[in-house]
Amino acid sequence: MGASEEALRRALADKQAAIDAQGNAVRDLKAAGAAKVEIDAAVEALTALKLEKASTERQLKAIVSNDGNINTVNRDAFRQAVVNTLERRLFYIPSFKIYRGVAGLYDYGPPGCAVKSNVLAFWRQHFVLEENMLEVDCPCVTPEIVLKASGHVDKFTDLMVKDEKTGTCYRADHLLKDFCKEKLEKDLSISADKAAELKHVIAVLDDLSAEELGAKIKEYGITAPDTKNPLSNPYPFNLMFQTSIGPSGLSPGYMRPETAQGIFVNFKDLYYYNGNKLPFAAAQIGQAFRNEISPRQGLLRVREFTLAEIEHFVDPDDKSHPKYNEVVNLEFLMFPREEQMSGQSAKRMCIGEAVSRGIVNNKTLGYFIGRVYLFLTHLGIDKERLRFRQHLANEMAHYAADCWDAEIECSYGWIECVGIADRSAYDLKAHSEKSGVPLVAHEKFQEPREVEKLVIAPVKKELGLAFKGAQKNVVEALEVTKDVEIFYL
Numbered sequence: 159m160g161a162s163e164e165a166l167r168r169a170l171a172d173k174q175a176a177i178d179a180q181g182n183a184v185r186d187l188k189a190a191g192a193a194k195v196e197i198d199a200a201v202e203a204l205t206a207l208k209l210e211k212a213s214t215e216r217q218l219k220a221i222v223s224n225d226g227n228i229n230t231v232n233r234d235a236f237r238q239a240v241v242n243t244l245e246r247r248l249f250y251i252p253s254f255k256i257y258r259g260v261a262g263l264y265d266y267g268p269p270g271c272a273v274k275s276n277v278l279a280f281w282r283q284h285f286v287l288e289e290n291m292l293e294v295d296c297p298c299v300t301p302e303i304v305l306k307a308s309g310h311v312d313k314f315t316d317l318m319v320k321d322e323k324t325g326t327c328y329r330a331d332h333l334l335k336d337f338c339k340e341k342l343e344k345d346l347s348i349s350a351d352k353a354a355e356l357k358h359v360i361a362v363l364d365d366l367s368a369e370e371l372g373a374k375i376k377e378y379g380i381t382a383p384d385t386k387n388p389l390s391n392p393y394p395f396n397l398m399f400q401t402s403i404g405p406s407g408l409s410p411g412y413m414r415p416e417t418a419q420g421i422f423v424n425f426k427d428l429y430y431y432n433g434n435k436l437p438f439a440a441a442q443i444g445q446a447f448r449n450e451i452s453p454r455q456g457l458l459r460v461r462e463f464t465l466a467e468i469e470h471f472v473d474p475d476d477k478s479h480p481k482y483n484e485v486v487n488l489e490f491l492m493f494p495r496e497e498q499m500s501g502q503s504a505k506r507m508c509i510g511e512a513v514s515r516g517i518v519n520n521k522t523l524g525y526f527i528g529r530v531y532l533f534l535t536h537l538g539i540d541k542e543r544l545r546f547r548q549h550l551a552n553e554m555a556h557y558a559a560d561c562w563d564a565e566i567e568c569s570y571g572w573i574e575c576v577g578i579a580d581r582s583a584y585d586l587k588a589h590s591e592k593s594g595v596p597l598v599a600h601e602k603f604q605e606p607r608e609v610e611k612l613v614i615a616p617v618k619k620e621l622g623l624a625f626k627g628a629q630k631n632v633v634e635a636l637e638v639t640k641d642v643e644i645f646y647l
């Protein structure tokens with residue numbers, strides 16, 4: 159919370175206390191049958207205090223309304239006007255409209271198709287062609303085993319709450335965020351400390367566990383927005399659309415929630431195509447499907463959308479990038495984890511400085527943050543309304559080691575438009591293990607090297623005798639032990 163906002167909230171609380179005291183004084187004078195002139199003077203003082211309070215409220219409202227996190231009435235009205243125009247001119251149309259539509263599904267009309275095709279052409283030019291990336295085009299329908307290996311079957315979830323009477327579903331974090339935003343915007347009587355607490359909740363929202371979210375929802379008395387009925391405890395809901403492949407129904411599959419898995423499963427062939435050399439990048443543009451819990455915000459959160467993704471494969475011991483110097487001096491708004499946790503705002507910083515101070519994990523990640531900045535600003539995004547926000551520890555997807563979102567400020571507040579993550583070797587390792595096909599790269603050393611390695615060689619027979627039924631778990635635990643090779647005797 160800015161210093162002036164905090165001072166105004168405190169001043170407002172002081173004014174209210176003074177008004178209460180003066181109101182009591184007026185009542186006491188009247189009860190004691192004081193002289194009219196004395197009562198008039200006290201009433202005048204009370205009116206002056208009320209005017210001062212109204213003026214402080216106006217100042218506070220102006221500050222709160224300018225806060226990028228908070229939607230104002232003006233913004234909502236402006237957005238509605240834009241949405242009406244875009245729909246009337248067929249930029250987009252709610253899908254299946256004649257059957258009353260389906261939330262989160264939209265068609266593009268002729269001008270919408272033209273804009274989409276221009277943006278994708280520029281994306282291809284800026285990333286795929288300028289960086290010599292290997293483009294692929296994989297199916298949307300994906301067998302379960304692929305998404306089981308990648309972790310999506312078990313972990314691609316959002317926390318959901320249900321209206322306990324009607325069963326209507328809501329995203330738990332969205333309800334909590336809406337509550338905090340509305341309270342900050344509309345209830346000017348809340349204390350400075352309460353306002354700071356609500357802002358902190360918004361800042362760490364993505365970091366909250368199901369239990370923490372549930373506790374906050376109870377503490378604030380949040381109910382179902384449409385019915386005011388009580389809500390269930392939050393629980394995870396998997397966002398993937400399930401299907402089955404072939405007529406037997408025996409081969410489960412999912413509509414892909416991201417295009418990246420198609421790249422990972424083709425790593426071996428792409429690496430070969432690239433002359434068995436690292437680094438290289440592969441790219442894919444295609445449809446992604448997510449069964450969002452309660453889609454809103456128009457085209458910003460839909461159940462089927464076009465994703466353009468890049469996977470850049472790099473030596474984990476050398477995350478330099480040959481073209482890093484081309485972006486090193488780019489300066490833009492960055493919002494590191496620490497600043498978010500301590501309630502500060504995003505700050506202008508050179509990407510080179512962020513990398514050298516260790517705020518951004520490595521040069522390759524820094525290079526792509528810079529390239530995304532250039533892409534978005536060339537598209538026409540206002541530099542003042544663009545920031546790169548680092549994910550909080552719990553917020554990071556199950557595969558990520560460091561993650562930055564490009565966020566654009568619009569009438570809905572700051573909205574994530576691009577995710578840039580260091581996924582480490584999570585996916586390649588997972589698919590190697592599940593498929594039995596090693597998805598690895600080799601480095602030829604200049605000079606031969608001798609390496610000593612600790613090797614654990616479990617004797618399965620002995621393990622069986624010692625651990626009986628738990629033998630499998632013991633072997634699995636040994637298998638995930640880092641830096642240890644396992645040989646079975």
Ligand SMILES: Nc1ncnc2c1ncn2[C@@H]1O[C@H](COP(=O)(O)OP(=O)(O)OP(=O)(O)O)[C@@H](O)[C@H]1O
Pocket residue numbers: 448450457458459460461463465574575576577
């Ligand atoms: N339902 C959706 N509709 C439209 N675009 C989406 C949707 N979900 C994600 N995206 C876009 O795809 C990009 C990559 O997805 P990513 O997996 O990083 O999103 P996410 O972090 O899971 O989103 P969130 O946490 O907000 O649900 C995001 O930066 C966002 O721009």
